[in-house]
Structure formats: structure tokens, C-alpha cells
Amino acid sequence: MGDEELVERTLRPQYLREYIGQDKVKDQLQIFIEAAKMRDEALDHVLLFGPPGLGKTTMAFVIANELGVNLKQTSGPVIEKAGDLVAILNDLEPGDVLFIDEIHRLPMSVEEVLYSAMEDFYIDIMIGAGEGSRSVHLDLPPFTLIGATTRAGMLSNPLRARFGITGHMEYYAHDDLTEIVERTADIFEMEITHEAAAELALRSRGTPRIANRLLKRVRDFAQIMGDGLIDDVITDKALTMLDVDHEGLDYVDQKILRTMIEMYGGGPVGLGTLSVNIAEERETVEDMYEPYLIQKGFIMRTRSGRVATAKAYEHLDYEYSEK
Structure with a gap:
């Protein structure tokens, strides 16, 4: 196990x-x-x-x-x-x-x-x-x-x-995920502030498994870089170092969006082509990354392929223009 x-x-x-x-x-x-x-x-x-x-x-x-x-x-x-x-x-x-x-x-x-x-x-x-x-x-x-x-x-x-x-089963509301983070911290006797739990929940893609995994990593940062207390400052520092931004997007999410914008002008681009360009399995992109990007409004599905939205351009500091 x-x-x-x-x-x-x-x-x-x-x-x-x-x-x-x-x-x-x-x-x-x-x-x-x-x-x-x-x-x-x-x-x-x-x-x-x-x-x-x-x-x-x-x-x-x-x-x-x-x-x-x-x-x-x-x-x-x-x-x-x-x-x-x-x-x-x-x-x-x-x-x-x-x-x-x-x-x-x-x-x-x-x-x-x-x-x-x-x-x-x-x-x-x-x-x-x-x-x-x-x-x-x-x-x-x-x-x-x-x-x-x-x-x-x-x-x-x-x-x-x-x-x-x-x-x-839908992505979890922020309040529910915050409660899950606090429950996990309590079970494992971690000291965490409510603000830190809320910040971690905000950046966990609405997914308890990710929230619990990130909590373990943030605890490591708190032990090595602080006094063991998980507060909002150490949480932000840890998640930033782990390439998890304030929308919950990680390195692969950002790579997907940047590839769509830089190589295909925002799309449309087929999922198979996109997967090859970012060196990920098609099923991995379709199951693990795309649903959250769509739910958060960064990607749209069209008959011609996937399209990056204005929100994706703004989030990654690209200039957006209507096609």
C-alpha cells in the first residue's frame, strides 16, 4: 500500500x-x-x-x-x-x-x-x-x-x-475543502491557522486528495522554514515554490495554456496534438487537467478543438484580442 x-x-x-x-x-x-x-x-x-x-x-x-x-x-x-x-x-x-x-x-x-x-x-x-x-x-x-x-x-x-x-461527484466548494483541510490537520496533529487552511483549499483544485497531499508538503516547509505552525505566509511561500498558483493551476496546467496560446494562437487545437506538444498522455490531460481548466473558465471545448479563453490570457499576462 x-x-x-x-x-x-x-x-x-x-x-x-x-x-x-x-x-x-x-x-x-x-x-x-x-x-x-x-x-x-x-x-x-x-x-x-x-x-x-x-x-x-x-x-x-x-x-x-x-x-x-x-x-x-x-x-x-x-x-x-x-x-x-x-x-x-x-x-x-x-x-x-x-x-x-x-x-x-x-x-x-x-x-x-x-x-x-x-x-x-x-x-x-x-x-x-x-x-x-x-x-x-x-x-x-x-x-x-x-x-x-x-x-x-x-x-x-x-x-x-x-x-x-x-x-x-463535483469539485468541492471552498468552505467544504477548508473544513477538510482542518480535519486532516487535526487528525495528524498539525497546527494550522484558519487562514492557511482557506488558502490551501483555494489552491487545491476543489479536490480533497490534492488538498491533503499539498498539506503534507506545506507541513514540511513549516517545520524547516518556521516553527512548525502552518500559517498563511508559509502556505503561500510553500505553494509558490511548488508551482501552484492562486487559481490552483500547477506547472502542467500552465504549460497546457501557454502551449495553446503561444503555439496555436489560443486554438482551436485538438487534444491529441496538445498532448503530444506537452509530452503528456492524452488520457492524463483529458481526465486530470482539462475538467478543472474548463470548470474554471480557462478552456472551452468546441467542435474544432480546445480554445483558450480571455481569462486564460489574462491569468498568464498575455494580451488578448477577439478573433
Whole structure:
């Protein structure tokens, strides 16, 4: 287990009442969970989607805790064959939660096994090969599948249609993220001022995972360059040295915008071309950087490609002129 994953598990809330932010998703889930428990039924299948680091995995664990059931965790890339999924499904107890991260990366042959499992709680598998092969019917206990994805558009229509509950995880409001930073600091016994927590939250792209990672780095600066207290001065100095500006843009974000402006006159430019020019994988740009740049109004998507906005020019001190 990596350090970042260990930190996330330490910080993970256990119940909806402890989960900060995502109020719309929480309020809906609270109703659906209570209703399922009153009927003594498995919760309907849940699809959680949104950019990385917004708490989809954490929410899956919270749902299982609220239901009082076990959670089995896996991910799309790990399940290579239908037999891998069959083994997991066959091991489920009544009411269990099966959490599949990156569910959009399931092979189609595996995905097709899920259809009957999700809809009617059974699977048909082929045993043997050739003329001696035969179909075996396996009944499954009622269970809840929670799928998480950063790319909901890549899910097939048949799979997406089998999720009765969908939750769109959005970037966190500044106040919620400030509260998360203060909670993390309290858990790890860091001394931080409210102003510093607010500044760090402002520059964390609305993302708890980034906020917690930056908090650890700012703590290092506070210990070496100060007396250990994390205040707004040390926070600004640390984040500036880490190339995180006051809009939360890091080196790669700025490189994307500068490349669009300097090499392509602000665009339009295709995502593939842009990715090659900044030496990043297309999927990395599309999943990790572009959503925030669009949400903050620095980039627009058009039919011809991505376009840098007037706000991007102003933020990076370029002169902007209408095309």
C-alpha cells in the first residue's frame, strides 16, 4: 500500500454524517439506503462518476458501512477474464457491496457477464470447450454493485442502464475543502491557522486528495522554514515554490495554456496534438487537467478543438484580442 493510499484510508469518514461536501449525492443516498434497509433489500446498483480525487472510493466504503454489509473491492483493469469476475461474484454474501473502480476499463466479455448478475442475480457460464462444453447456471445472492469512473461516457449503454442510482461527484466548494483541510490537520496533529487552511483549499483544485497531499508538503516547509505552525505566509511561500498558483493551476496546467496560446494562437487545437506538444498522455490531460481548466473558465471545448479563453490570457499576462 502506497503512502498516499494509507493517508486516504486514515482520513476516510465512516458514515454519511461524517462525509464533508457532496451534499446532493449524500442526501439522495441517505434516502435510498434507509428505504432499502426498511424493505430488507439490497440497495440498487450505484454508479459514481466525476474527476479523480473527489471521494468516489470513500463514498463506496461509506455506503457499505451505512448498509452494515461487507465490501469487496476490485478494479476494471484487474478483471481480465469473465472467469475472474465469476469467482468474485460467487464469493459474495447476501447484501454485500461489490466495488469496481475504473469500471469503464472492464473488457466487453467481462461486462456482458455483469448484465444478468446485476439485473436478475444469476450468471450462466460455459464449462469446457468444443463439443463437450456445457452451460452452467449459477444463482447469486442479492448484492449491490458500486461502479466508479472518471469517464462515464465510455460506459456502454447496456451497462449504464443497469445502474438504478447515479451520483455525480463535483469539485468541492471552498468552505467544504477548508473544513477538510482542518480535519486532516487535526487528525495528524498539525497546527494550522484558519487562514492557511482557506488558502490551501483555494489552491487545491476543489479536490480533497490534492488538498491533503499539498498539506503534507506545506507541513514540511513549516517545520524547516518556521516553527512548525502552518500559517498563511508559509502556505503561500510553500505553494509558490511548488508551482501552484492562486487559481490552483500547477506547472502542467500552465504549460497546457501557454502551449495553446503561444503555439496555436489560443486554438482551436485538438487534444491529441496538445498532448503530444506537452509530452503528456492524452488520457492524463483529458481526465486530470482539462475538467478543472474548463470548470474554471480557462478552456472551452468546441467542435474544432480546445480554445483558450480571455481569462486564460489574462491569468498568464498575455494580451488578448477577439478573433
